């Protein structure tokens with residue numbers, strides 16, 4: 290069956306279920322052929338049965354993710370269970386395998402989320418790939434999980450994000466979806482909590498009953514959809530040292546990544562805001578489905594934009610503007626970089642300027658950012674501005690590599706020690 294056959298066969302009518310849908314949960318319509326694996330709390334996955342599902346951690350476009358106990362090694366893990374239509378389609382497994390750092394390796398922070406095991410499980414909806422990984426928590430709050438966990442983002446954390454990128458690049462991987470939610474922290478010492486203790490310490494999860502209104506395969510959906518636990522709040526309350534230095538940063542979500550020495554780059558999925566100019570300009574000028582090749586250099590741009598959010602400053606392009614569209618992004622990129630490539634001039638000239646600042650105002654814009662960083666208590670604002678300007682260069686060939694960035698004065702100069 291082809292991809293499109295699968296998507297066509299997804300139930301799209303939420304009226305299939307009596308109580309409709311709620312945007313805080315995965316779509317109930319995704320529980321159909323080719324879609325999500327019906328899982329309920331207490332299920333034990335694996336052959337032989339090994340991973341007991343304790344709580345839900347979240348969901349994404351392609352998966353549901355669960356907190357589970359590995360009954361063989363008595364440890365707590367995350368299970369990412371992907372839609373059946375994705376099994377065998379995605380490069381994620383091969384990429385995660387390439388990023389495994391053996392426990393015996395000389396004590397090095399692995400930097401990328403660690404794959405502990407993988408297997409396939411079969412449901413009425415098809416065969417689902419399951420990734421067993423270490424548990425991580427988002428570096429920044431995710432509004433939809435209402436986490437109150439927010440570690441202090443310091444120079445050390447920013448350096449670790451660069452180390453992480455240098456690590457995955459050194460393994461021949463381009464990430465293609467770098468933004469704050471795809472950086473996390475390893476969660477130390479979670480194994481100390483038994484299943485019973487976790488259930489006791491978390492609120493009873495809210496559930497949303499799935500009651501079919503017509504004849505559907507009763508095995509294709511779980512009896513309820515449940516709320517994700519607020520892992521951040523849990524850690525703050527019961528494992529506060531997870532929110533305190535030293536941190537161990539991880540890059541997450543390799544669903545868009547590819548091997549640069551292999552096939553051509555896949556379609557770029559990153560939102561326009563974090564996209565590198567080589568993609569943003571193609572999309573703005575040719576349409577949002579336009580294909581533009583991208584590689585590790587595009588990750589460098591996205592990481593610089595991510596820095597801006599990680600240190601707590603919103604809106605790298607212009608905070609005062611509401612309703613900025615993807616078509617405005619090249620204009621803002623030019624003003625941040627202080628450059629106007631010839632190839633961009635006609636496009637920019639044919640659009641209403643979204644701001645009265647132009648590429649000639651770059652120094653002034655960065656001066657204001659430096660002041661903003663200083664007011665927010667960010668470490669070494671002039672150093673951070675210099676570093677970001679090195680990374681935010683329109684021509685990808687002129688951007689430094691992640692390995693070169695590790696020698697940037699911002700990281701080698703005197704900084705905070707946590």
Ligand SMILES: Nc1ncnc2c1ncn2[C@@H]1O[C@H](COP(=O)(O)OP(=O)(O)OP(=O)(O)O)[C@@H](O)[C@H]1O
Nearest residue numbers: 346347348349350351352354367423424425542544
């Ligand atoms: N290892 C983990 N530890 C804790 N929570 C996790 C872990 N992996 C994923 N999650 C939670 O599950 C959510 C969905 O995961 P992820 O983003 O990897 O899914 P996805 O299907 O690839 O989605 P998308 O591509 O839309 O981001 C995350 O936002 C996070 O809240």
